[in-house]
Amino acid sequence: MIYSEVKVSGIEDVEKRLGNMKKEAPAVVSRAINRAIQNVKKNMGKETSSRYFITSGEVKKTVNVTKATKSRLKAAAISQGGGIALSKFKVNPGTPVRYRGKSRSPKVYKAGVKKSGGAKPLDGDPKSFVAVMKSGHKGVFTRISGDGLPIKQNYGPSVPQMVKNEDIMKIINKDANETLKKRIDAEVSNILRKG
Structure with a gap:
């Protein structure tokens, strides 16, 4: 507050x-x-x-x-x-990750919170990605464990x-x-x- x-x-x-x-x-x-x-x-x-x-x-x-x-x-x-959800700040590219089809997902997403710092790669292990949930919410997520489903949303300040x-x-x-x-x-x- x-x-x-x-x-x-x-x-x-x-x-x-x-x-x-x-x-x-x-x-x-x-x-x-x-x-x-x-x-x-x-x-x-x-x-x-x-x-x-x-x-x-x-x-x-x-x-x-x-x-x-x-x-x-x-x-x-x-x-x-x-x-605040990291997706409300600058995320590049803003396109969701794709698992099928001809278009390829980016190797790494970048995110920026402060304008003076620019966007930085979200290249941790496991890597973060952009996805759209069933509710329509678009966010930046990270898998909690390598494979499988559990994911968590990334937040900024x-x-x-x-x-x-x-x-x-x-x-x-x-x-x-x-x-x-x-x-x-x-x-x-x-x-x-x-x-």
């Missing part, structure tokens, strides 16, 4: 800026926090998919957001989940493991703080303009 929180501990500065409309401060701050936490979720997807062979949508599916309210000035984005990358979290937190500040400024200006 990876947990990212946006909160404001004191709203005195916002109250001061609002003057005689200071009762609006909790609403101003909660709206700003909620905008910032939505950016956290978006950036978790964007930054993770820019470094790993996974889609932004796959990342965002694992993120639950708890919004701020006027009485609770904090919000959280929590990513939870287990290892979980989304929380990828998101907790120091570079990703640094960008997410920096953007959340900037968004929070900008949104508070915009909300205060908006209320003062309406008078």
